[in-house]
Amino acid sequence: MSSWRIIMFEKYFEFKKNNTNLRTEITAGVTTFLTMAYIMFLNPIILKDGGFDFGGVYTATILASALACFIMAFYGKTWPIGLAPGMGLNAFVAYYVCKTLGYSPDQALGAVLVAGIVFLAISLTPLRAWIINSIPKSLKLGIGAGIGLFLAIIGLQIMGVVVDHPVTLVKLGNLKDPIVILACLAFVAMIVLEKLKVKGNIIIGILVFSIIAWVTGLGKFNGVIGSIKPMTHLMTFDLSAGFTGGMISVIFTLFFVDFFDTAGTLTSVANVAGKVDSKGKVKDIEKAMMSDSVGTVAGAMMGTTTVTSYIESGSGIKAGGKTGMTSLVIGALFLVCLIFEPLATSLPKQIDGAALVYVSILFVKNITDIDWDDIAEAGPAVLAMITMPLTYSISHGIALAFLSYALIKLASGKASSVNPAIWVVAALSLASFIVL
Secondary structure (H helix, E strand, C coil): CCCCHHHHHHCCCCCCCCCCCHHHHHHHHHHHHHHHHHHHHHHHHHCCCCCCCHHHHHHHHHHHHHHHHHHHHHHHCCCCEEEEEEECCCHHHHHHCCCCCCHHHHHHHHHHHHHHHHHHHHHCCCCHHHHHHEEEHHHHHHHHHHHHHHHHHHHHHHHCCCEEEECCCCECCCCCCCHHHHEEEEEEEHHHHHHCCEEEEEEEHHHHHHHHHHHCCCCCCCCCCCCCCCCCCCCCCCCCCCCCCHHHHHHHHHHHHHHHHHHHHHHHHHHHHHEECCCCCCCCCHHHHHEEEEEEEEHHHHCCEEEECCCCHHHHHHHHCCCCHHHHHHHHHHHHHHHHHHHHHHHHHHHHHHHHHHHHCCCCCCCCHHHCCCCCCCCCCCCHHHHHHHCCCCCCHHHHHHHHHHHHHHHHHHHHCCCCHHHHHHHHHHHHHCCC
């Protein structure tokens, strides 16, 4: 890299002020990228099950991720954050919105777009802080864990560990199937690599066990490098179903999860990065949330689901990343992967399912912070956790959690302590069940 470019980066991202340098920022960017690169493979595989075009989603995933990272780099330049389509909402769109409710991929993308625009609008107003502070911590944690369990049941089904049953709904799959065994070993390997603090444990696990599948004839290898696939869902979003009862519930879920997932991720990352002041205020969080919401809008236009900030960004921060230069590196690395679509199509779905189950653990571990001594707080949180996988719907889990929380507070004489936002969401939740 020429010296004038290095000087330009040093000046724009204020390396001296932030006590960092180009080498450290590049290292941090590579570290974060390796921990989140799995999304390139998992996102198109998941959305394909909802009727999306694999190649189009692969390209859209990479371009939307890169664009969102670049926006974070140059607008929210004090945030070393990686962004990409979020796990959980992509499964919600594919398996619930498209497969269960029967909406088309274009209609689903319309819902993602509307939710992103709402997020963007709220990010520009004081409503942002009011909403963030209005939702009880227990519900946030319970909903996050519920999304993890939702991902887990989907991942186990993709692996073949869990299969349908007409009486018990689910049962154990064929564990004698070699590809199922290989997928289980891939899951174990990802855990072991994480325990050994190996960076990029998910992507390493996917690639190594996919190679084993190819060599043993359990998987089909389609090559590594190929032509860049067109974005078949570019600007194809359909808003025609946007104001039906079912789709309003979907839009609310997409907005709610993205908004609070982003707020939670940024707050967690801010603590690691030392961006929280003595009063608990996060510096420049409005710029980060704005970058995130713009990424969602752009992603929906390109043909992929909700783009959000990744908690894996903490790995890059621990490696020394302190500025948007880290985000810039992450975005550039995504772009390099545009030509690897043949490799993505070669990965056995069972191995990808193992990665999905691993990712679910990152969500479920939030339950440790729930106030278990207060049953009025813990009860609705647990309800959200168990109803999401059992109803196969994140939106149903959110609705039941808020509705039960409001009723419990009302019946126990604690209604005056409940934030007005809770009553609004509870009323909307009740309405969503009425119009089902």
